[in-house]
Amino acid sequence: MTAVAEPMTASPAKRVETEPERGTLSMAQALNRALRDAMAEDPAVVVFGEDVGALGGVFRVTDGLTADFGEARCFDTPLAESGIVGMAVGMAMNGMRPVVEMQFDAFAYPAFEQIVSHVAKMRNRTRGRVALPMVIRVPYAGGIGGVEHHCDSSEAYYAHTPGLHVLAPATPADAYTLLRAAIASPDPVVFLEPKKLYWSKGEVEMPSRAPGIGSAVVRRHGTDATLIAYGPAVPVALDAAEAAAREGRSLQVVDLRSIVPFDDETVCAAVRSTGRAVVVAEAAGFAGVSAEIVARVTERCFNALAAPIRRVGGFDIPYPPPKLEHFQLPGVDRILDAVDDLQWEQ
Amino acid sequence: MTRDPSHLLPAAEPVALIDADGRAIKGADGTAYPAPDDAALVKALGALLTARRLNDQAYALVRQGRLAVYPSSHGQEACQVAAAQVLDEGDWLFPTYRDTVAAVGRGVDPVEALSLLKGDWHCGYDPHEHHVAPHATPLATQLPHAVGVAHAATLRGEPTVVMAMCGDGGTSEGDFHEALNFAAVFHAPVVFFIQNNGYAISVPLSRQTAAPSLAHKGVGYGVPGERVDGNDMAALLAVLGAAVARARAGGGPQLVEALTYRMQAHTNADDATRYRDDAEVAAWVERDPITRLRTHLLDRGLIGPEQLQDFAAEAERVATHLRDGLNRDVEPDPADLFAHVYATPTPQLREQAALVADELSREGAR
Ligand SMILES: Cc1ncc(C[n+]2csc(CCOP(=O)(O)OP(=O)(O)O)c2C)c(N)n1
Numbered sequence: 001m002t003a004v005a006e007p008m009t010a011s012p013a014k015r016v017e018t019e020p021e022r023g024t025l026s027m028a029q030a031l032n033r034a035l036r037d038a039m040a041e042d043p044a045v046v047v048f049g050e051d052v053g054a055l056g057g058v059f060r061v062t063d064g065l066t067a068d069f070g071e072a073r074c075f076d077t078p079l080a081e082s083g084i085v086g087m088a089v090g091m092a093m094n095g096m097r098p099v100v101e102m103q104f105d106a107f108a109y110p111a112f113e114q115i116v117s118h119v120a121k122m123r124n125r126t127r128g129r130v131a132l133p134m135v136i137r138v139p140y141a142g143g144i145g146g147v148e149h150h151c152d153s154s155e156a157y158y159a160h161t162p163g164l165h166v167l168a169p170a171t172p173a174d175a176y177t178l179l180r181a182a183i184a185s186p187d188p189v190v191f192l193e194p195k196k197l198y199w200s201k202g203e204v205e206m207p208s209r210a211p212g213i214g215s216a217v218v219r220r221h222g223t224d225a226t227l228i229a230y231g232p233a234v235p236v237a238l239d240a241a242e243a244a245a246r247e248g249r250s251l252q253v254v255d256l257r258s259i260v261p262f263d264d265e266t267v268c269a270a271v272r273s274t275g276r277a278v279v280v281a282e283a284a285g286f287a288g289v290s291a292e293i294v295a296r297v298t299e300r301c302f303n304a305l306a307a308p309i310r311r312v313g314g315f316d317i318p319y320p321p322p323k324l325e326h327f328q329l330p331g332v333d334r335i336l337d338a339v340d341d342l343q344w345e346q
Numbered sequence: 347m348t349r350d351p352s353h354l355l356p357a358a359e360p361v362a363l364i365d366a367d368g369r370a371i372k373g374a375d376g377t378a379y380p381a382p383d384d385a386a387l388v389k390a391l392g393a394l395l396t397a398r399r400l401n402d403q404a405y406a407l408v409r410q411g412r413l414a415v416y417p418s419s420h421g422q423e424a425c426q427v428a429a430a431q432v433l434d435e436g437d438w439l440f441p442t443y444r445d446t447v448a449a450v451g452r453g454v455d456p457v458e459a460l461s462l463l464k465g466d467w468h469c470g471y472d473p474h475e476h477h478v479a480p481h482a483t484p485l486a487t488q489l490p491h492a493v494g495v496a497h498a499a500t501l502r503g504e505p506t507v508v509m510a511m512c513g514d515g516g517t518s519e520g521d522f523h524e525a526l527n528f529a530a531v532f533h534a535p536v537v538f539f540i541q542n543n544g545y546a547i548s549v550p551l552s553r554q555t556a557a558p559s560l561a562h563k564g565v566g567y568g569v570p571g572e573r574v575d576g577n578d579m580a581a582l583l584a585v586l587g588a589a590v591a592r593a594r595a596g597g598g599p600q601l602v603e604a605l606t607y608r609m610q611a612h613t614n615a616d617d618a619t620r621y622r623d624d625a626e627v628a629a630w631v632e633r634d635p636i637t638r639l640r641t642h643l644l645d646r647g648l649i650g651p652e653q654l655q656d657f658a659a660e661a662e663r664v665a666t667h668l669r670d671g672l673n674r675d676v677e678p679d680p681a682d683l684f685a686h687v688y689a690t691p692t693p694q695l696r697e698q699a700a701l702v703a704d705e706l707s708r709e710g711a712r
Pocket residue numbers: 050079081103107110444483484485512513514515516517543545546547608612
């Protein structure tokens with residue numbers, strides 16, 4: 001998969017063409033920076049949605065964009081998600097690269113018709129004559145004590161829809177790299193931003209030399225079993241690996257980053273190297289992305305597996321209210337229980 | 347059938363019966379909307395005082411960490427009170443997340459009404475008990491449901507009217523338009539009640555619509571629209587009351603836009619200084635719905651200090667009830683996670699419930 005290779009501006013004002021700049025940013029800041037750099041580089045990039053202007057988005061991801069780039073480049077729309085995504089389709093058809101924000105995961109559903117019937121299918125319907133280079137940003141998943149309709153893990157709906165790329169960063173660096181890659185992509189991208197990680201900090205390289213869409217990464221090496229995670233589940237998997245290490249078990253952690261396209265190579269190599277695996281995801285398990293991962297890896301690595309791959313994820317229930325949410329979220333104990341179940345006695 | 351839309355259009359000016367100084371507006375008496383009777387106004391003042399007290403109590407409880415978040419209707423209490431007061435017992439109310447006070451006005455226990463925002467359970471009350479639908483957070487999605495309840499009532503021969511509430515921002519969603527159209531086509535007894543408080547979080551009305559007013563949105567669907575001063579209790583009772591009576595008499599749906607103002611930030615989590623001036627807010631303080639009605643009733647000698655004391659005591663009683671209720675921590679039952687997903691839990695859910703029970707028993711054993 002192609003990464004963004006062209007030089008990028010570091011801020012609207014100055015161009016950095018030589019050494020990449022480094023900085024410690026929160027994920028929200030890294031996303032803001034990615035939008036800024038993309039807007040500075042390409043006047044076709046426009047940002048719009050609900051409260052993205054003066055307010056800077058409810059998570060401040062678009063903070064300052066209207067002030068710095070003008071109302072034509074970053075603007076509030078009427079409150080209608082189907083209209084936002086539908087208008088983005090038309091703008092993408094006519095030379096723009098729209099980046100739209102859905103305010104929360106569950107508030108993207110009014111746009112579902114546009115996403116499934118048009119965003120995903122335009123290239124195919126028109127035999128490649130009409131491409132839709134657009135990004136739908138979705139603050140997603142739980143763990144922030146949000147009330148109902150603010151915590152959905154909706155990745156399976158998008159991942160199940162051919163024609164969409166689906167990305168879910170877990171670090172500020174990946175948030176930057178992947179959002180730049182998503183904006184540069186000739187195909188539409190659903191960009192899932194784990195809400196609970198917006199304020200987590202990390203080192204970011206700008207411009208990034210990391211690979212873009214379609215590559216998973218081994219976040220922690222280990223020899224006994226592989227945890228496969230993405231988005232909000234990645235830090236939980238890393239915590240579990242840390243806890244397991246204290247108990248003398250060496251767990252490897254793979255961060256998918258890109259759900260579609262799926263990096264079979266990296267994931268399967270990791271699973272083969274350990275012979276055991278657990279998939280960790282926040283979403284309900286039934287017919288979910290984690291089920292797809294288990295199926296793909298089993299098909300490809302059956303002979304290397306010492307035990308069936310286990311899943312740790314949300315229960316098959318509507319996302320619970322804040323006081324009960326800790327039961328729904330995959331945690332270290334459940335992951336370690338699943339690891340314990342991987343037929344070690346053989 | 348006439349194609350002349352004029353009977354669907356709102357009046358040039360919002361209906362107002364009492365001005366900002368509490369005086370009855372001259373000549374307003376002779377309009378299509380006679381003033382509500384005195385008893386209704388006195389009752390409404392009591393409800394208004396309780397409403398304000400509830401809003402402020404809930405806001406304080408957020409600061410004390412007893413509520414996760416509270417979208418306050420501070421400043422919009424006249425709309426909240428009127429929406430509930432004009433309904434009969436068998437009628438239905440469809441509230442948004444900001445309409446807790448209206449739900450309470452229908453008889454819902456405020457502690458149960460705030461369960462959503464406390465985080466105990468999504469809908470803390472039984473919608474059938476007081477005919478109050480669950481608070482709707484996904485904007486405008488409740489409006490087609492309201493039409494459905496109303497149409498079912500028609501088919502079942504019941505005299506029910508449905509009050510369907512919505513914000514100015516919500517009118518931009520497709521569901522708002524589909525609901526109006528369905529209601530008109532099926533001649534459903536629904537009153538669509540928009541509280542135009544000027545903002546959808548940070549986005550001002552000018553970014554929602556280029557129409558002359560939100561009440562004009564009914565015209566395209568064949569639904570008559572009316573505008574009303576949303577801080578004038580008397581006008582609200584008159585206009586909403588007439589709309590309800592008309593719907594009950596078989597006159598079909600109506601759209602009412604109340605012009606009001608969101609005095610506080612969208613929720614406690616919002617920073618309103620990013621998008622509006624204090625001066626704009628200050629100008630609305632003078633139009634406060636409570637001061638206006640209280641002055642009016644005092645001036646006319648319809649209430650006295652004793653009555654006001656009684657009202658204040660009642661407001662305090664409700665606030666205390668809310669405080670006590672929210673300060674009580676009820677340990678949430680993890681079995682609830684699985685109990686209400688289906689009428690009968692699937693075998694898979696039973697397995698998952700067993701897993702949680704097992705985790706808890708192991709924790710207990712530790
Ligand atoms: C479908 C949907 N999109 C976005 C949101 C996020 N959101 C919650 S409240 C709000 C503003 C609503 O404004 P308005 O309808 O005017 O009601 P008010 O808050 O002013 O009472 C937004 C955008 C939502 N709840 N539902």
